[in-house]
Amino acid sequence: MAGLYRPRRAAEWATCAVAVLLVLLGLPLLIMGAELALLGGSFYYVVAGAAIIAGGVLMLMGSVSGALLYLLAWLLTWPWALWEVGFDGWGLLPRLLGPTLIAVLVVLTIPVLRRVQKTSLVRKGIA
Amino acid sequence: MSRTDLSAATSLCGLLLFSSLAGIAPARAQSAYQPAPPGPGEADAPGKTGNKFAGPSPFAPQAPGVNAANIPDGPPAEPGEVTPAVEQISSHPAHGDWPAYGRDTNATRFSPLEQITPENVGQLTRAFVYHTGSKPAAGQTNKWAAETTPIKVGDGLYMCSAMNDIMKLDPATGKEIWRHEAGVKYASIPYTAACKGVVYYTSSTVPEGEPCHNRILEGTLDMRLIEVDADTGKLCEGFGYHGQVNLMKGMGESVPGFVSMTAPPPIVNGAIVVNHEVLDGQRRWAPSGVIRGYDAETGKFLWAWDVNRPDAHGEPAEGQHYSRGTPNSWATMTGDNALGLVYVPTGNSAADYYSAMRSPEENKVSSAIVALDVKTGSPRWVFQTVHKDVWDYDMGSQPTMIDFPGQDGPVPALVVPTKRGQTFVLDRRDGKPLLPVEERPAPTDTDVVGDPRSPTQPWSVGMPRLGLPDLKESDMWGMSPIDQLFCRLKFRRAKYEGEFTAPSVGKPWIEYPGYNGGSDWGSMAYDPRTGVLIANWNVTPMYDQLVTRKKADELGLMPLDDPNFKPGGGGAEGNGAMADTPYGIVVSPFWNQYTHMMCNKPPYGMITAIDMHTRKVLWQHPLGSARANGPWGMPTYLPLTIGTPNNGGPVVTAGGVVFVAATTDNMLHAFDAKTGKELWNDVLPGGGQATPMTYEQKGRQYVAIMAGGHHFMMTPVSDVLVVYALPENK
Numbered sequence: 115m116a117g118l119y120r121p122r123r124a125a126e127w128a129t130c131a132v133a134v135l136l137v138l139l140g141l142p143l144l145i146m147g148a149e150l151a152l153l154g155g156s157f158y159y160v161v162a163g164a165a166i167i168a169g170g171v172l173m174l175m176g177s178v179s180g181a182l183l184y185l186l187a188w189l190l191t192w193p194w195a196l197w198e199v200g201f202d203g204w205g206l207l208p209r210l211l212g213p214t215l216i217a218v219l220v221v222l223t224i225p226v227l228r229r230v231q232k233t234s235l236v237r238k239g240i241a
Numbered sequence: 242m243s244r245t246d247l248s249a250a251t252s253l254c255g256l257l258l259f260s261s262l263a264g265i266a267p268a269r270a271q272s273a274y275q276p277a278p279p280g281p282g283e284a285d286a287p288g289k290t291g292n293k294f295a296g297p298s299p300f301a302p303q304a305p306g307v308n309a310a311n312i313p314d315g316p317p318a319e320p321g322e323v324t325p326a327v328e329q330i331s332s333h334p335a336h337g338d339w340p341a342y343g344r345d346t347n348a349t350r351f352s353p354l355e356q357i358t359p360e361n362v363g364q365l366t367r368a369f370v371y372h373t374g375s376k377p378a379a380g381q382t383n384k385w386a387a388e389t390t391p392i393k394v395g396d397g398l399y400m401c402s403a404m405n406d407i408m409k410l411d412p413a414t415g416k417e418i419w420r421h422e423a424g425v426k427y428a429s430i431p432y433t434a435a436c437k438g439v440v441y442y443t444s445s446t447v448p449e450g451e452p453c454h455n456r457i458l459e460g461t462l463d464m465r466l467i468e469v470d471a472d473t474g475k476l477c478e479g480f481g482y483h484g485q486v487n488l489m490k491g492m493g494e495s496v497p498g499f500v501s502m503t504a505p506p507p508i509v510n511g512a513i514v515v516n517h518e519v520l521d522g523q524r525r526w527a528p529s530g531v532i533r534g535y536d537a538e539t540g541k542f543l544w545a546w547d548v549n550r551p552d553a554h555g556e557p558a559e560g561q562h563y564s565r566g567t568p569n570s571w572a573t574m575t576g577d578n579a580l581g582l583v584y585v586p587t588g589n590s591a592a593d594y595y596s597a598m599r600s601p602e603e604n605k606v607s608s609a610i611v612a613l614d615v616k617t618g619s620p621r622w623v624f625q626t627v628h629k630d631v632w633d634y635d636m637g638s639q640p641t642m643i644d645f646p647g648q649d650g651p652v653p654a655l656v657v658p659t660k661r662g663q664t665f666v667l668d669r670r671d672g673k674p675l676l677p678v679e680e681r682p683a684p685t686d687t688d689v690v691g692d693p694r695s696p697t698q699p700w701s702v703g704m705p706r707l708g709l710p711d712l713k714e715s716d717m718w719g720m721s722p723i724d725q726l727f728c729r730l731k732f733r734r735a736k737y738e739g740e741f742t743a744p745s746v747g748k749p750w751i752e753y754p755g756y757n758g759g760s761d762w763g764s765m766a767y768d769p770r771t772g773v774l775i776a777n778w779n780v781t782p783m784y785d786q787l788v789t790r791k792k793a794d795e796l797g798l799m800p801l802d803d804p805n806f807k808p809g810g811g812g813a814e815g816n817g818a819m820a821d822t823p824y825g826i827v828v829s830p831f832w833n834q835y836t837h838m839m840c841n842k843p844p845y846g847m848i849t850a851i852d853m854h855t856r857k858v859l860w861q862h863p864l865g866s867a868r869a870n871g872p873w874g875m876p877t878y879l880p881l882t883i884g885t886p887n888n889g890g891p892v893v894t895a896g897g898v899v900f901v902a903a904t905t906d907n908m909l910h911a912f913d914a915k916t917g918k919e920l921w922n923d924v925l926p927g928g929g930q931a932t933p934m935t936y937e938q939k940g941r942q943y944v945a946i947m948a949g950g951h952h953f954m955m956t957p958v959s960d961v962l963v964v965y966a967l968p969e970n971k
Contacts, residue, residue: 143726146726150729153734198715204883208720212722
């Protein structure tokens, strides 16, 4: 199993920080979301939490798919948010603002992750 | 089910409860819980039983300082006859005056002034500010919320400070003409240092030109009535004991701050009608909520209405006291000289959240409008807005008298706002609803043993509801999905079955509407020319839980008069010991306790205009901006109208402008009365938690607002009265 990649340059350190952030944000979503689902509430949070943690872990392993997983979760959040509250601005605010800001950060990590992934493949090829 | 049937059913319930409680009493013996008020035989000082949680006997003598002015009481008085009164100016206010708290006897909060209009209101500037001098001193916990509305008669603007000093100001300059210092002590502040207003009274026995022909009357935080001469501010010697009446007479055991007056007492056909606040959440056998009449000329006792002594209208015999724990009325009452009635908005029996120990008599009159005959103190009719209230839905608003358009001409009607956002419209003659009221099923599921809920509650279906639909999980809010999720979880962890969700011990329950309203003490404004009713209201759910006596003791919840009481151990709003009952109460806003943001999405405050001819909403929108609110109490400075919690009423003018402050953005707002469009606002030096007023002096219209702030609303405290006018000579 592939381990965590070792960041070398500033961009890689920043990517790593974004990945850690995803895991840290995903954990409360997963834990509180699980209780919410058990109490008969929305399943969105536990599912989103799991996806975001998985995305963060994959990113820490240097995989682009981690970033793509986050972006997929973010994209699917839009129809869910609209389904829950419609076009109510105050209602959309907590559901979309934060996740969108983070999506911007995640998009910025994609080129870095691409490079990391390529290098590690090259390294594996050599070995 | 008709209303009478229902009250009969509730009384029966009350009886059953009492007997069932007697059965469980022994099991609670260790918690100093008494199912009935202690009898005279047990009259003794506290601590006699050796139980440190045993409260003081209600027969214990009043502690020093409770009779604040050391006024000699004299023997208990029998019911008396009132000195015949002359007509008061508040019945026919001069065009430019605002002679009573609600402007006139009808409490319309309507002024016929027209100088300020929607076209020119944008030019309002500050004419003057006046400092009352009353705010927390260094080291004092902030319990301030002045809530004052000045009155204006002739050449005087009369007001009180939060600590009850009375002042006469020049209405054109704000210069202090005289000041009567009331000498209220910090210890006498109950939940809040508030003085909503003073009362103008013209004597029927003192001739014009002599001192105390015109008088200013005030009720104080430390339970005195004070009458001073309107021209000089000197005490009226002919009133009571050298100008004062001790209202603690007959109240039995108490401590300073337990019982207090914050609202101006109306004078109806010569009788001053006195109600008082009893600090919520302390103990079941708190001092009485008795309503009393006093002679406006002499201060002589006239009658008492004591719920559990319905046939005794005199003062209690030596060594006895008014019946304890009865519903108290702290709202501003409305007097009806023509019908000889006073409309008393009642609160709850003491220990708001537990109803099993209330008498059938209490159950009939709590959270109701009680119309008392001002000659005798006997109720003529009762209209109840909540049956067996355990949600602190006590009546905060001053009811407004209107001529209701009926089939055979106008009907004398009373508009009754409630914390539930249900507005009842009653016939003042008999208390019958003029608009349909339905008894609708209410939740009854509860884990509180022996305290069943009323199966139905009254809904005023003929009036627009000042409220939003029941909460859903998806209404939960936050800045991000995480804090939103936290609130969704809080929502799911609690018991919530819509309005009137019954109290619960096992888990928290959501109380929505919350005890801040709907409509709270701000009351409503009514333009009698257009028939438009203006109301600002709240959307603030609460998160409540009953706790066992053991848990309450662990939390340090103790009543104010307990020898072990520590300040901060539970006040009116929030956690309370509810001593003498099996439970304490834990109450907080339904918020995220880490970010201090409400859990439900905005708006938290609204303003509505209703056409009383059609009972249709003319306009309605969120009230208050986000500028001074935000997570962790930080101001966002965002000019977005979010709708904030609000305390303080509206004013409507013939010029077509509505003035309202009240919001937690610390602003005074002006709206177009026709469209609701916001025309102007100004940032105040403190929270505007008071009702504004308007008057004319020397041809110029002024708008005054007390920017005293409010400790519970967490708005900045100030001692500033801000007065606006249009620029001169323009």
